Amino acid sequence: MTPPVAEPAAATALQALRVTWSHWIEEAVRSRLRIVRLLPSGGWGLVAFLAAFNVLLGLLPVVFVVVTSILVGGVPAAIAGGLDSAAWERLTALFLLASAVFLANQVLAPVANAVNLRLRRRVDGVLRDEAMALMLRPVGIGPLEDERTLDELSETVRNFDRDWGTPGQACVGMLVLVARYTRLLALVVVIGVAIAWPAGLAVGVAVLLFRYGQRGGLRKYSRVSREVVGRNREIEYLHQVTMTAVAAKEIRLFGLTEWLADRYSTAYEAVQQHKERARRRVYLAPYLVLTSVGVVFAGFALVLAAELATSGRIDLTELALGVQAVVLAIALGGYYAEADTSTQYAMLSLSALQRLRARLDELEAGQRRPPGRDPVAASTPSAALVFDSVGFHYPGSSRTVLDGIDLELPAGQCTAVVGVNGAGKTTLVKLLTRLYEPTSGTVRADGTDIAGFDPVLWRRRIGVIFQDFVRYELTAAENIELGAAHASADRAAVLRAAERAGIAEALLALPDGLDTPLSRAYPGGTDLSGGQWQRIAIARAFYALEAGATVLVLDEPTAALDVRAEMAFFERFVEMTRGVTSLLISHRFSSVRRADHIVVVDGGRVVERGSHDELIEAGGHYARLFALQAERFARGLDADGDSLEAGVGEESR
Numbered sequence: 325m326t327p328p329v330a331e332p333a334a335a336t337a338l339q340a341l342r343v344t345w346s347h348w349i350e351e352a353v354r355s356r357l358r359i360v361r362l363l364p365s366g367g368w369g370l371v372a373f374l375a376a377f378n379v380l381l382g383l384l385p386v387v388f389v390v391v392t393s394i395l396v397g398g399v400p401a402a403i404a405g406g407l408d409s410a411a412w413e414r415l416t417a418l419f420l421l422a423s424a425v426f427l428a429n430q431v432l433a434p435v436a437n438a439v440n441l442r443l444r445r446r447v448d449g450v451l452r453d454e455a456m457a458l459m460l461r462p463v464g465i466g467p468l469e470d471e472r473t474l475d476e477l478s479e480t481v482r483n484f485d486r487d488w489g490t491p492g493q494a495c496v497g498m499l500v501l502v503a504r505y506t507r508l509l510a511l512v513v514v515i516g517v518a519i520a521w522p523a524g525l526a527v528g529v530a531v532l533l534f535r536y537g538q539r540g541g542l543r544k545y546s547r548v549s550r551e552v553v554g555r556n557r558e559i560e561y562l563h564q565v566t567m568t569a570v571a572a573k574e575i576r577l578f579g580l581t582e583w584l585a586d587r588y589s590t591a592y593e594a595v596q597q598h599k600e601r602a603r604r605r606v607y608l609a610p611y612l613v614l615t616s617v618g619v620v621f622a623g624f625a626l627v628l629a630a631e632l633a634t635s636g637r638i639d640l641t642e643l644a645l646g647v648q649a650v651v652l653a654i655a656l657g658g659y660y661a662e663a664d665t666s667t668q669y670a671m672l673s674l675s676a677l678q679r680l681r682a683r684l685d686e687l688e689a690g691q692r693r694p695p696g697r698d699p700v701a702a703s704t705p706s707a708a709l710v711f712d713s714v715g716f717h718y719p720g721s722s723r724t725v726l727d728g729i730d731l732e733l734p735a736g737q738c739t740a741v742v743g744v745n746g747a748g749k750t751t752l753v754k755l756l757t758r759l760y761e762p763t764s765g766t767v768r769a770d771g772t773d774i775a776g777f778d779p780v781l782w783r784r785r786i787g788v789i790f791q792d793f794v795r796y797e798l799t800a801a802e803n804i805e806l807g808a809a810h811a812s813a814d815r816a817a818v819l820r821a822a823e824r825a826g827i828a829e830a831l832l833a834l835p836d837g838l839d840t841p842l843s844r845a846y847p848g849g850t851d852l853s854g855g856q857w858q859r860i861a862i863a864r865a866f867y868a869l870e871a872g873a874t875v876l877v878l879d880e881p882t883a884a885l886d887v888r889a890e891m892a893f894f895e896r897f898v899e900m901t902r903g904v905t906s907l908l909i910s911h912r913f914s915s916v917r918r919a920d921h922i923v924v925v926d927g928g929r930v931v932e933r934g935s936h937d938e939l940i941e942a943g944g945h946y947a948r949l950f951a952l953q954a955e956r957f958a959r960g961l962d963a964d965g966d967s968l969e970a971g972v973g974e975e976s977r
């Protein structure tokens with residue numbers, strides 16, 4: 325006998341219902357609670373004041389309606405009684421009261437705006453700091469290459485970058501709702517008292533249905549922004565690429581303008597079409613249904629009022645009051661410009677912030693070891709830096725980049741790591757500087773695993789330039805000082821670092837010397853050649869040494885220098901850095917011959933090690949590649965095939 329099986333259609337429907345329900349709870353309830361929980365960061369006093377203020381703002385129009393209705397109701401008696409009658413006096417008093425209420429409403433609204441702004445700034449300040457701290461929290465840069473983290477981050481930060489939809493504005497929006505719903509409640513009571521309670525309730529239900537149609541549609545529609553977040557990032561990137569001076573050259577030379585414009589408009593159109601379809605889907609049907617039902621409820625209240633008035637069961641005052649209250653209440657069923665959009669998009673941003681926090685926790689939990697917090701002795705390393713069976717693959721990739729590498733960088737000496745493109749040389753530097761953690765093995769300084777060190781203090785020990793160093797749009801001096809931003813600026817040390825990098829003379833000749841901005845986007849600013857920029861980056865690393873770093877890492881430091889400049893640099897380098905633990909990385913074998921030790925890396929492993937002479941004598945990998953590059957050099961080409969003559973005296977731009 326076959327066992328009974330659950331009805332699949334019913335089970336599926338139940339499951340779908342559960343999912344819808346949990347989505348609704350998350351989007352409509354928990355997201356709102358997140359905003360409410362933010363309110364204290366604006367200061368309790370301010371929040372309490374605004375809440376009370378909004379109750380007042382909510383009630384004032386209702387008071388106005390009540391007073392004017394009583395006023396209208398009193399008109400026949402006042403006319404009959406004449407100017408000296410008590411009824412006329414009452415009419416005058418009511419008129420003055422209505423005017424005062426109207427005036428108060430007009431005056432208080434701008435006051436509320438000013439106070440709202442203060443609450444918004446406070447809350448946004450707190451959250452902006454939190455988002456920034458979250459992104460600086462990871463010890464390494466892996467999370468910045470993780471697509472999910474990037475999506476959450478861009479969604480979180482997007483709202484801070486624009487002028488609306490910030491979480492602070494959402495807090496204001498929540499308090500504005502206090503005004504709106506206080507008004508609705510008061511109007512329901514007024515309709516109940518003036519006409520009949522069923523009429524009051526019917527209007528209340530109608531308004532809530534209208535609101536749900538509007539607000540619920542917006543809630544569903546806002547999900548679309550999450551669906552297109554990746555596409556939006558592409559649009560932003562394409563937009564940015566067309567704006568940068570660096571890309572401008574290639575775009576024109578390769579004739580990319582049309583291609584980029586096409587790609588941009590295709591991505592843009594795709595996003596717009598997706599949004600358009602979503603808008604029709606989420607707004608139309610619910611809007612029609614809810615509005616029709618709402619109209620029936622509101623109509624019922626008005627018909628009831630008319631019926632009671634014609635049968636004489638309510639008087640003129642009550643009719644005027646009831647009808648005005650119904651009209652005012654129905655107006656509350658629409659879209660609230662001051663609250664709805666900002667609250668909705670801020671809720672998305674807060675949810676993204678929450679997911680970002682969770683994603684970072686998850687990435688941290690997946691790390692082999694928690695980040696250490698131990699101090700680093702000033703003399704570290706006094707013996708050696710050691711890579712001990714270090715294995716590594718990049719997060720999200722299964723490709724082994726380092727395959728149990730063993731490498732020793734003796735303290736106070738210059739070690740060169742050479743290898744072909746993609747051999748894993750830069751990855752070694754990323755592990756040494758703890759931008760990533762090894763997937764196996766350890767990196768040790770004087771026998772201590774560097775994973776135990778406070779990463780900030782450890783990084784201060786290392787003056788490093790990467791091949792893709794940053795050209796900051798700052799002054800020449802600042803560009804160098806950033807090598808040790810924690811230390812107080814020292815002009816003499818900047819000059820020494822610039823001299824060692826061979827750029828001091830060129831910088832002092834600039835219009836404002838070291839204070840010249842290195843970007844033409846600023847008044848008095850100038851740009852440098854590629855080689856000069858590279859020297860600035862080298863000076864940045866030397867400046868770190870001036871500020872107390874004990875390890876110097878130069879990753880392809882001469883890629884943009886001409887051949888003579890490169891040779892001159894390496895001639896002096898070993899002399900200049902005597903006593904410093906230095907790591908020199910290059911794929912040009914000819915450039916590292918003066919290093920104390922040379923290590924050849926291939927396929928994520930050390931394949932040879934020794935001094936230049938030892939390696940040449942061994943006649944292996946190094947000797948072969950050295951001979952090959954030397955031969956090209958002798959033929960008038962540098963190691964990369966550039967003309968030797970063309971490079972002399974002029975560094976490439």
Ligand SMILES: Nc1ncnc2c1ncn2[C@@H]1O[C@H](COP(=O)(O)OP(=O)(O)OP(=O)(O)O)[C@@H](O)[C@H]1O
Pocket residue numbers: 469718721725743744745746747748749750751752791911
């Ligand atoms: N962020 C990353 N994510 C995934 N793979 C990466 C990443 N960075 C580098 N790789 C891969 O790791 C390998 C080693 O890269 P690495 O930059 O260390 O090589 P390299 O020896 O410095 O090369 P080059 O001489 O060209 O600078 C390469 O195959 C590269 O594609």
